Amino acid sequence: MSVTVRIPTPIRHYTEQQSEVVIEGKTVGEVLEGFKAQFPDAGARFFASGSKASRFINLYLNDEDIRFLKDLETPVNDKDTLSIILAIAGGRR
Amino acid sequence: MSFVTGLTCKECGQPYDAGKHFVCTTCFGPLEVAYDYAAIGRAVSPQEVMKRPANLWRYKELLPIDGQPVTGFQSGFTPLVKSSRLARALGVRELYLKDDTVNHPTLSYKERVVSVAITRALELGFRTIACASTGNLANSVSAHSARLGLPCFVFIPDSVEPAKIVGSGIYRPQIVCIKGNYDDVNRLCSEIGSEYGWGFVNVNLRPYYTEGAKTLGFEIAEQLGWRLPQHTVLPTAGGTLLPKVFKAYKELRTLGWVTGESKIYSAQAAGCAPVIQALHEGKSEIRPVKPNTIAHSIAIGNPADGPYVLDCVRKSGGWGDVATDEEILEAIQLLAETEGIFAEPAGGTTLAVCRKLIEQGRIPRDESVVVAITGNGYKATGSIVSRLNGNVHLSSSLRDFQEWYGGENRGQPLFSQEGASR
Numbered sequence: 439m440s441v442t443v444r445i446p447t448p449i450r451h452y453t454e455q456q457s458e459v460v461i462e463g464k465t466v467g468e469v470l471e472g473f474k475a476q477f478p479d480a481g482a483r484f485f486a487s488g489s490k491a492s493r494f495i496n497l498y499l500n501d502e503d504i505r506f507l508k509d510l511e512t513p514v515n516d517k518d519t520l521s522i523i524l525a526i527a528g529g530r531r
Numbered sequence: 532m533s534f535v536t537g538l539t540c541k542e543c544g545q546p547y548d549a550g551k552h553f554v555c556t557t558c559f560g561p562l563e564v565a566y567d568y569a570a571i572g573r574a575v576s577p578q579e580v581m582k583r584p585a586n587l588w589r590y591k592e593l594l595p596i597d598g599q600p601v602t603g604f605q606s607g608f609t610p611l612v613k614s615s616r617l618a619r620a621l622g623v624r625e626l627y628l629k630d631d632t633v634n635h636p637t638l639s640y641k642e643r644v645v646s647v648a649i650t651r652a653l654e655l656g657f658r659t660i661a662c663a664s665t666g667n668l669a670n671s672v673s674a675h676s677a678r679l680g681l682p683c684f685v686f687i688p689d690s691v692e693p694a695k696i697v698g699s700g701i702y703r704p705q706i707v708c709i710k711g712n713y714d715d716v717n718r719l720c721s722e723i724g725s726e727y728g729w730g731f732v733n734v735n736l737r738p739y740y741t742e743g744a745k746t747l748g749f750e751i752a753e754q755l756g757w758r759l760p761q762h763t764v765l766p767t768a769g770g771t772l773l774p775k776v777f778k779a780y781k782e783l784r785t786l787g788w789v790t791g792e793s794k795i796y797s798a799q800a801a802g803c804a805p806v807i808q809a810l811h812e813g814k815s816e817i818r819p820v821k822p823n824t825i826a827h828s829i830a831i832g833n834p835a836d837g838p839y840v841l842d843c844v845r846k847s848g849g850w851g852d853v854a855t856d857e858e859i860l861e862a863i864q865l866l867a868e869t870e871g872i873f874a875e876p877a878g879g880t881t882l883a884v885c886r887k888l889i890e891q892g893r894i895p896r897d898e899s900v901v902v903a904i905t906g907n908g909y910k911a912t913g914s915i916v917s918r919l920n921g922n923v924h925l926s927s928s929l930r931d932f933q934e935w936y937g938g939e940n941r942g943q944p945l946f947s948q949e950g951a952s953r
Contacts, residue, residue: 444722446721446722447725447726448554448556448559448725451556483557483558484559493816493838494542494554494558494559494560494561495559496718496833498718501715503714503819503833505818505819506819506821521718521722523718523721523722524554524559524721525559525835
C-alpha cells in the first residue's frame with residue numbers, strides 16, 4: 439500500500455523540507471518504519487519507540503487518531519494519509 | 532523592561548530566545564518562559580503591586596512581555612468571594628470562590644491568557660490573531676482582537692453552545708466551524724498553526740499565552756492577604772491552568788511574598804476525564820478519550836498539557852476526581868442558591884469535585900479551600916434550563932395574584948427546604 443505521510447513544518451528540516459512523502463507498508467507501524475529508514479534523523483529523534491520524545495507526536499490515519507484504531511497495528515489502504523501532528527495545544531502525550 | 536531570560540524546553544532543557552518559538556526543535560517538548568527572579572525581587576514588592584490598577588497586569592514583571600500591555604486593562608483581578616453559605620453546605624470551614632464568571636469583557640478565565648498572548652503577538656510582529664477553542668477562548672480572542680482592530684480567525688467545533696457562537700460572532704471575527712469535537716479542531720489548528728503567519732494564541736503563541744493563567748494564582752494569594760489557601764481546586768481541560776497556578780504559587784514563594792504550600796486538585800467531567808483516569812491509575816501516560824459530557828468548555832479528550840497536570844497535582848500533594856453530568860448540574864444549582872453565582876458546567880464540575888473531595892476526607896473540613904469558577908452560566912443555559920420549574924403564570928390583575936398567593940398557598944414555603952436551609 440502507498441501511504442502519503444504528511445510532515446509538520448517543525449520536522450521538515452529533518453526531511454529535506456518535504457511536506458509529504460509516499461511510503462509503502464501494510465500497517466501504520468510499517469509505514470513508520472519506512473519513514474524512519476528514509477529519514478533516520480527524524481526517526482531517531484521522534485519515533486524511537488518508548489522514547490520520551492515520541493509522546494509529543496500524534497499520528498492520525500486519515501482523520502482518526504491511531505490510538506482510537508489499532509495503534510501501530512492499524513492496517514492501511516492504498517492512498518491513505520498518515521499525518522504527523524505536533525502534540526501542542528491539545529495534542530496528546 | 533522585561534525580566535524574561537528566554538524559553539526553556541520543559542522536557543530536555545534546551546534554551547531558546549523569547550521569540551516565535553513554540554516547540555523544542557530537538558525533542559518537540561513544550562517551551563516554558565524563564566525569568567530572572569532575583570531582578571524581579573529587586574524591582575517590585577507586594578506593596579508596590581497593591582498600589583496598581585486592579586487588573587491582571589499588576590503582576591507584569593512576572594509576565595512575558597517586553598513593553599507595555601495593549602489590552603486587558605479591565606481583565607483579571609476578579610472577586611475572591613468568601614462563601615460562607617456554600618461552606619456550610621459543603622461542611623468545610625473556610626471556602627473561597629475565585630469568580631472568573633465576571634472576568635471582563637467576555638466572562639471567563641480566558642481573558643487572562645488572551646491579554647498576555649495578544650500583547651506578546653504584537654510584540655513578535657503578528658498582525659492576525661487566531662485560536663482553536665471550545666467557545667470561551669474564541670469569545671475572548673474575538674473581543675480583544677476587535678478592540679485592537681486586528682483581523683481574527685476563530686476555529687470552533689460545530690457543536691459549541693449557541694450563546695458561545697453569538698458571543699464570538701458579535702465581534703465580527705471569521706468564525707470557522709469545524710465538524711467534530713475540540714480535539715479535531717485542535718488537530719487542524721496544529722497543522723495550520725505556523726503556515727499563514729497568524730498568531731494562534733494557543734498554538735504558536737502557547738508559551739506566552741499559558742503564562743497569563745498564572746495571574747489567577749497570583750490574585751488568589753494577594754486577595755488572601757499574601758497567603759496561599761491550603762487547598763486549591765481547579766478544572767482541567769487542555770491542562771493550561773493547573774500547572775500555571777502551581778507555577779504562580781512557586782514564583783511567589785521564590786520571591787518570598789508567600790510561604791507554605793497549597794495542595795492542588797484537578798476536576799474533570801466523568802464524560803471526559805483522561806487526566807483523572809491516569810491519576811487514579813497511577814500512570815504518567817494519558818490515553819485520549821472521546822468526550823461525552825455537558826461540560827463542553829472542558830471537553831478536551833486529548834489534553835496537551837495533561838502530563839504536567841499530573842506532575843503538579845502529585846508534587847503538591849493534591850488529588851483529583853470526576854463529576855457526572857447530574858452532579859455538575861446539582862453543583863451549578865447549589866452554587867447559585869447559596870452564593871448567587873451562576874457558573875457554566877465547568878464551574879459546576881469543579882465545585883462538584885470539591886464537594887466530593889471533602890466528603891472523601893481528601894480535603895479536611897477545618898482547612899482553607901479555594902475553588903476556581905472559570906466560566907459564566909449565562910453562556911451555557913441549555914443544560915440547566917430543564918431543571919428550573921415552579922414558575923407561576925398569572926394575569927396582571929391584582930385578584931389573580933391575591934388568589935394565588937393569598938389563598939391556600941399563604942404561609943406555605945415557596946422555596947425548597949434545601950435552598951432555604953443553606
